[in-house]
């Protein structure tokens with residue numbers, strides 16, 4: 306399996322996001338992403354599996370506390386469980402370390418079981434749970450972090 310990671314554009318990341326059933330939402334536009342990341346340092350990655358776009362990652366310096374925030378990540382259904390997420394996260398770790406960041410932070414939901422499995426396996430710790438309104442536990446956001 307030949308996985309390549311390239312730094313890319315929000316347009317390309319959004320194009321892939323549209324094909325990920327769990328993440329595709331009408332409000333996920335370039336304007337939304339630009340507003341979310343603001344002028345903060347950001348990283349947009351595309352993963353290619355055998356030269357086909359297979360997944361994406363968007364991260365930015367959200368907290369300005371020395372950590373890098375992995376905001377969005379997704380892999381197309383047909384390319385799952387082949388190490389695409391692992392490769393994206395490895396690239397992000399290396400890039401963030403080189404830039405001087407000391408950790409990675411992210412939020413996911415209880416219902417994202419594949420992501421939680423990855424995070425536990427690859428050294429993240431549970432830091433906090435956010436519950437909004439009358440959400441059911443599956444929707445609670447789980448804040449995870451690890452040191453680089």
Ligand SMILES: CC(C)(COP(=O)(O)OP(=O)(O)OC[C@H]1O[C@@H](n2cnc3c(N)ncnc32)[C@H](O)[C@@H]1OP(=O)(O)O)[C@@H](O)C(=O)NCCC(=O)NCCS
Pocket residue numbers: 325327328378379380381384385386387388389390391392412413414417418419420422423424426
């Ligand atoms: C979560 C997601 C990005 C994983 O991508 P992937 O490329 O399939 O992940 P990888 O192949 O790199 O797997 C890495 C590890 O994650 C865990 N994992 C991934 N999919 C899993 C599954 N279906 N069941 C159990 N563990 C799983 C495993 O620990 C795996 O390591 P292993 O294969 O050595 O056992 C993908 O399932 C996805 O896009 N899901 C929908 C969107 C989403 O939840 N995004 C995260 C939002 S925060």
